[in-house]
Amino acid sequence: MEEKRILVLSVDIDNDVGEKARIKGPIVGRKENLDAALKLGEADPEDTDVNTIFYAVKIYDELSKQHKQAQVVTLTGDAHVDYHAQSEVVKQLEKVILEFSPEACVFVSDGASDESIIPLIQTRVRIVSIKTVTVKQAKELEKTYFVILEKLKEPQIAGIVFGIPGVALLLFAFSEFLGIRVLLGVLGSYLIFKGIGLEARFLRLFSRTRISFDKANFIFYFAAIAFLVISIILGVNEAFVVQSLGLNNLPKEAALVLKEFLKLLPVSILLIVIGEVLQAIQDKRTYVLPNYIVSGSGLMLFWLIANNAADWIVGVTAFGEFFYSLILGIIAMTAVTYLAREFKRAIISRMNLEGKDAYTDIGGFIGKVVGINKRRETLILQTSSNQKIDLEFGNVAEVGDKIIIRY
CATH class of the missing domain: 2.30.30.240 (PRC-barrel domain)
Structure with missing residues (x-):
């Protein structure tokens, strides 16, 4: 019977090996992985990736007794642990697959951040076992302390824990008590975006966006950035004007600032949508056009509802008009979404993709x-x-x- 080719795979998704030990992935072979673990251990003895690599080598040693055609590999990602990290891991994995042609894989991980890459690995090689490394600690309190300390070093968590208070202090310093109001508005908006999943959608959208000087969408993105900057300036300027008037009415102050901010913001976003539509037509990706129809329609309806809400708060529009615009907006958005979905399904049906x-x-x-x-x-x-x-x-x-x- 032909011997199976087994790959023992560990993934350093946040590229600690590269950042701290200055070793580029993929790291192939027993000796190379031991050297990488030792160098990473010298640079940061508390890094859990050290244990992961050692454990991968241990499993490799055990499998080598049964399978002569085994290999141990460590893949490295990116410090930001996002699309770029996953893309880098996939590129390294495909290089290893071309050279070694594994039939099965044993995946070694130290936690959820590394295991997030599993679906991408499964599309390329069959995972027959997943091993998770758990570092033992004598005291639970000590363990919790070090876990929190390590998490605070991650850019995403550090950005929230330190970034938001930092913005609050700056706003408070430059605009007295208005800084707290702006902070609460920004924080509230962020929590709503995160709670309903919009944060993840925007991250996926921007990670898939490709901008180049020779692409049709470049000039539209360039113009969109200009309009976005102007919108922010208008909003900030209105905030200072409202503060100087001394209205002492937070809802009206927020509504006036919102109206000023929204004057040009929809133009900026629609320019991005138009640029992506033209780029999709140029690349012959007509199947994505319904997505942009929904995005453009949703942005226009949001602009209309937000403006009517601000007018109602200020006192320019009656509540009845605002309420009717809200209901009509929801109905229109539902209809647009349904029609766009049917349009997309019709396009997909005509593409004859099966067998490719x-x-x-x-x-x-x-x-x-x-x-x-x-x-x-x-x-x-x-x-x-x-x-x-x-x-x-x-x-x-x-x-x-x-x-x-x-x-």
């Missing part, structure tokens, strides 16, 4: 399209290991003789 091979944007084979889930708007791919996976249509970058996927 799907590759990443750097040439790595993912699988063959064996079906389409129109309701969930996903492609059903069958990988080389005969696994079936669902892939969101939003990840499709190009459709031709083959399908190009961008994560």
